[in-house]
Amino acid sequence: MSSQAKDINFQTDSFVEKLKRRQISGSYQVALETCQLLMKFVAATRWTHIDQLIVQIRLLGKRLESAQPREFSCGNVIRRVLALIRDEAHEDNNNNNQQTQNTTDSNNGPMISSMFSLLSITAEKSEQEPQSKARYHDLKSAIIQGIKDLIDEISSIDEGIESMAIDLIHDNEILLTPTPDSQTVLKFLLKAAKQKRKFTVLVTENYPNGTEKAHSFVKELTKAKIDTVLIPDSHVFAVMSRVGKVIVGARSVFANGGTVSTAGVAAVCECAKEYKTPVFTVAGLYKLSPTYPFDVENLIEIGNSGKVIKFSESELFHNTDVTNPLFDYIPPEHIDIYITNIGGFAPSFIYRIVLDNYKNEDVYLS
Known part of the structure; x- marks a missing residue:
């Protein structure tokens, strides 16, 4: 095994352990780290045919998904890269077939009239063989x-989403966000404030798991001179009649x-539906998954019950x-x-959108 192969194996093992221990978390960070690992994996992996590379990346993707099944952006990035590889292979095959057809047509033109001509054609074929390595x-x-x-x-995903803030947020509007842990929502609101929009934001307390993040979220909005109110989760239905979005x-x-x-x-969206308040969800393209939520309960991760009721x-x-x-x-x-960063x-x-960015063959990596 070469030193390059050993190095990529070590990096893969390290990344898997970080996923298992939650040392890397959050859709954005996990997506970027997965891309960096895939780029090194493709560069270090030896393959003679594109199908071999696809199989190895599928095995890698299955291993990463097994390490942390609910970090969905990891599997999404793997599938995006597989779709990219399949597109490149398809384009390469088309170009290769076109070149083969042109070569065949040109070879069919003149007839072989001597042994010298036969030797010259054989020499041309031997000169084309190294081009295969260059093609790969x-x-x-x-x-x-x-x-x-x-x-x-992925790095510039928020810029495309922020550009839509000016068209969606109006003056003197009351907004409500139940996800103070989302940096995309924070940047979306800050961008609207920079465009001289005056609005009020109601932020749910997100008890018991996200209370600290909610307070930090409110501080960031307040620094930008946005009228912000932190409300308990139980008050959502009472204030929903005043909320615009x-x-x-x-x-x-x-x-x-x-x-x-x-x-x-989910409870906030139920309240919004009751009052017919529009619900806008901000998400980068890398968060779109080609899978279907057949088993909803399996998607929900359960945390520490001690935050709800003390063990004492x-x-x-x-x-x-x-x-x-x-x-x-x-x-x-x-x-x-x-x-999304490509529109609403x-x-x-x-x-x-999923069909444009993923392939049906890679929906299930196993």
Whole structure:
């Protein structure tokens, strides 16, 4: 085994352990780290045919997904890169077939009239053989460049979303966000404030898991001179009649238009539906997943129950199961528009965006 292969194996093992231990978390950070690992993996892996590379990346993707099944952006990036490889291979095959056809047509023109002509044709074929290695080298370079472009896309994802803030947020409007842990929502609101929009933001406390993040979120908005009010989660229904829009940050968006977000968002969306308040979900393209949420309960991660009820008070609740879900699943009928870095789309149109960025062969990596 070469030193380069040993190095990439070490980096892969290290990344898997970090995922398992939650040393890397958050859709944005996980997506960037996965892209960096894939770029090194493609550069270090030896393969003679594109199918071999696809198989190895699928095995890597399965291993990463198994390490942390609910970090959906990791699997999404793997599938985006697989789609990129398949597109590059398809284009390369078309170009190669075209060159072969042209060579065949030119060889069929003159007849072999002597032994010298036969030897000259054999010499031409032997000169074309090294071009195959060069072709695979070019293909690898194209794949690595495609991954670099994907990294640039993810790094600048918020810029495309922020550009839509001026059109969606109006003066003297009251907004509500139940996802104070979303940096995309924070930047979206800050961008609107820079455009001289005066509005009020209601931020849910996100008890018990995100209270500290909610306070930090409110401080950031206050620094930007945005009128901000921190409200308890139980007050959402009472204030919903005054809210103009609900802004939600997504953890993952599925092909059916549903999404996984912070715990408590499902209840807020139910209230918004009751008052017919529009719900806007902001999500980068890398959060779109080609999978379907057939098993919703398996998508919801359960956290520390001690944050809901102290362990010292557990004797007061006999025969009671206390759970602390970290995420919620929101069905597509509770969301009005998805705001992505390439535009706004209805939940019913998400499948079309998925088809443009993923391949059906890679929906299931196993």
